[in-house]
Amino acid sequence: MEQESFEHGQLEYYKIGGVIRKFRKEKDLKLLDLAAITGIKSAMLSKIENGRMIPTIPTLFTIMNKLGIRPEHFFSHLYADNTFPGYLLLPKETFAAYEKEEGAIGFQYQSILESSHDGGAFQISLLTLFPGSNRPQVTTAAYEFIYVLEGSLEYQLEDKTFEMDTGDALFFDGNIAHVPINSKNKMVRLLVLYLFTDNNK
Structure with a gap:
């Protein structure tokens, strides 16, 4: 059997949650199904899949085992080619x-760019909030930088609320529970930078 090689890649650990979700859906399992077979609370699994928590090694191997995924196959999805020509053109398509x-x-959400570096990683995303958007407050194992490209919104950090308009920016520790709120009748577009560091794992 051909072995999967990781010699030229760097582990992009912030992708773990997305890879778990991919394999879970391939097995046609709901989050509650995975919680039942692993014994891990669905709330924790949700945080892991959403990239808001990095699982411990025992937790990760429990999930891989119950999904029937070989570790080498799982980790092959977390390595990337680190070659960089000195520039990147990123068409919106x-x-x-x-x-x-x-x-x-x-x-x-739309992912614009993801990259790992010594001591951490970053992800740049475009977030569109439609009128009436709704979600509970969440936490993320990363620092977050929010820049308002278009529209007005409220950004809640636990019990604090910040009014933000086009051109405003906010930087915070994602371990603080947070949620953006679009109470207007117009779409809001945000540029979001997630900065994953060893201190946030």
Whole structure:
């Protein structure tokens, strides 16, 4: 059997949640189904899949075991080619839509760029909030930088609320429970930078 090689890649650990979701859906399992067979609470699994928590090694191997995924196959999805020609052109057609929170209403995410570096990683996303968008407050194992490209919104950090308009920016520790709120009748577009560091794992 041919062995999968990781010699020229770097582990992009922030992708773990998305890979777990991919394999779970391939097995046609709901989040509650995975919780039942692993003994891990669905709330924790949701945080892991949404990239808001990095699982411990025992937790990760429990999930892989119950999904029937070989570790080498799982980790092959987490390595990337680190060659960089000195520039990157990113046409909007290449932005990849992804799901951040199951059950969130009116949240549309698109990944613009993801990269690992020594001591951490970053992800740049475009977040569109449609009128009436709704989601509970969540936490993320990363620092977050929010820049309002278009529209007005409220951004809640636990019991604090910030009014934000086009051109405003907000930087915070994602371990603080947070949620953006679009109570207007117009779409809001945000540029979101997730900065994953060893301190946030």
